[in-house]
Amino acid sequence: MKKLSYVGLGVMGYGMAMNLAKGEKSGKYKFLAVDRDEHVLQKFKEKGYQSTNDIGEATDSDYIFLCLPNLEIVKDVVLGENGLIHKLKPGQVIVDFSTISYLGAIEIAEKCKEKNIEFLDCPISGQQSKSLDGTLSIMCGGKEEVFNQVKSYLDCMGSQVLYMGDNGAGQLTKMINNCALNICVASFSELMPVGVKLGLNPEKLGDVLMTATGSSFASQTLIPKVLEGNFEHGFSLGRAYKDMESMFEVLTKSEIPLPTLSGTMQSYQMALQKGYRDEYKHAMVKVYEELLDVKVRKANYN
Template identity: 40%
Template sequence: MKIGIIGLGQMGRPIALNLLKAEGDLLVVGRSGAVTTEFEQLGAAVSTDPAALAEVDAIFTCLPNGKVVGNLLFGEGNLTGLLRPGHIVVDLGTTGYLETLDIARRLTDQGVKFLDAPISGMASRAREGSLTLMCGGERDTFESMRGIFSSFASKMLYMGKVGNGQLTKLINQILFNVNAAALAEILPLSAKLELDPDLIGEVINSGTGRSFASEFFIPRILSDDFSQGYPMNAAYKDLVSCARIASEMCVPLPVTAAATASYQMTMLRGYGSGDKGSMVKAFEDLLCVQFRSAATASALDRTEEGVA
């Protein structure tokens, strides 16, 4: 089976590298530059024209949002018009549920098979090939792709009908967002109480307050590093999608709504280009404190003195 992938960002690039390593025959589509040159040197076929994807059997999209996916498939280039019946399109990105249903319907009308297969895990897990993949669509199509999925995912879950992959990813992401928002509130509180940030981090990550969010973000917050996770501006779509679904179903989500407010407050204060750990900055500003390790705080003080 010939495979193509479009979208070579934070997650797409390592996924493509693992696909190339496992499958050998890979078409990579992206803007010309260092990344496409890298794949060309590694032996992949490279194109800057999305229409080239019509020559492969299975297309992976790892794009920022559903609007971009829709534009690729049905927009100016109308890639769907070039696809043949039996062609497979796999959306690895985070696309809205309703957008996913529309994409699936339009592809199915053309005889093209579609899987919504969003992934969970940071870029490090993408590099390791140990992502979690949640898939919606026809089971036979999922099973036909399982071996290929295994090149970048160690856990592959068939969730049922089309759209269920995105809904499953959304549930997981919202829980992660709520955890990150809770950390953003409580860590500055501990600093306001003049508790040692390093020790607080140690207690949380060895106690009952521990979560994946705390294990990932606390060490990075302590070292003043807010660049390792997905940018908040790009990830905000998950909260929007959840609010839309909950509103249509008349489901109250008060904790999620509170986390969304923290998220919005952080972006409005100009921290949206950072990862979700950046939410701590909004509450640090409010309380006039910083939750940093002693060594990091000292280094920041010296930097500020030098600037002054």
Template identity: 75%
Template sequence: MKVSFIGLGVMGMGMALNLAKGEQKNEFEFLACDANLEALEQFKEKGINTTTDITDTVDSDYIYLCLPNLDIVKEVVLGKSGLLTHLNPGQTIIDFSTISYLGATEIAETCKANGVEFLDCPISGQQAKSMEGTLSIMCGGNEEVFNKIKPMLDKMGTQVLYMGENGCGQLTKVINNCALNICVASFSELMPVGVKLGLDPEKLGDVLITATGSSFASKTLVPKVLEGDFEHGFSLDKAYKDMESINEVLVKHEIPLPTLSGTMQSYQLALQGGQRDYYKHAMIRFYEDLLGVQVRKEGFE
């Protein structure tokens, strides 16, 4: 059996390194693929086969993808010289990229028409978890195929869930992301109000981290707000695209979600306010500017 992995970026690197351990245990033959030669060095050092050409992967039983966006996934899979032009019925593509629900279902339908299985398996977790092999992986597609590849997925994640038919993996991921986005918007709007009216930022932050209004978002991001740390690899602009993705589904099915719609407006204000390239909690700076305050710990400059 041959397994290939295309896309060795921030998340794909650790995932591919963990998956490649299967070759070291003689479970399968492994090939790492990326256009960036530097990304291949760690694999070459371990004696793992590498390539910069995706067509070298087309004889694989299973081809894993971890790519930046929907356009690139479509080009790699459905493009004029993409994978699907070379694959035979019975081969499988597993996509870890975060793309839209509608995009995933469209790609899956095209693959299925050619006898190729396509599973959308977006991931959740930071770069450290990808290196540790402790990601959450949410999968949509053929359940029988999922059961076959689960031992491989278990090398990359500790929470590996089958969510349903094609698109269900992406739908799960975007719902999770949007729930996080809503939580970030809530404290970003409310903390500046508290500080404007005389509350101490650190004490208010302690309450939002520990009391009934706490969330994963407040626990991880309120400390960064207080320290003035808004740098992160995943920008507010990309977070907004998650909401655009689910909004396509809501429009198609005529489903009103006022809380999500309000959150999108908060993100739009932050994007227009110059916070596009910072992490999502940078939206608090829009409300700080609006109210003329800063939500920072004592001594911050």
């Protein structure tokens, strides 16, 4: 019987791991949840699933799934002094759901390949609610035959599971998607204060930008939050900027000019300099509100 381990039970990882664990009831595999947080591990124990705070117990798994905060942590867990790469046997598979850089994913995959360990970069897209109900988008890079091996497991966690190409392809896809989203956020964050400055009603303007030809997922999701003055941290402006940094690193290496992305990065840089790093990315609207001395808010906003 196959053994699956899931390492990293944070905001997104918890729901994904719980959905994967449910498949244990089919009798086709055994499941192990791994995290340092005893509180979250207890939730798995209560449902009868094995859990541990010792990643070493995952090293005999056929498939090890990771969902970790950043590239540095992924590299430490996989390649570090006590990393998985030193303990796994040829043929074992690491599936990484973390959002890391394209070049970083390729580096890790090459190191794993030297040990005949398979590595798939499979970043995810979707809000926490989608991780809980198993409807995430999962973009995968690596050997197609290995992807086919794990596809049924990925289907437990995502409603759209796509094979994008060789190692790094998953991360590149995620980077492009995130950059497109960031550009959309910057566009309405800059333009709405202009409209308000010149006399437009912010709520009516928001309705147009959420429904007419200029609408986008970004406008539909975030303009209501702007109007309510809600800039609480979901996916912070600082993290959004890091996505663009990763993309810019690839563009520089490949000598590819992207003026729109470069301009968007400058908008984010202004917001970072103003101290909005830890707020949600649409907080950059505040930069232009301050510049034009307006507020893009509902009429009853206090």
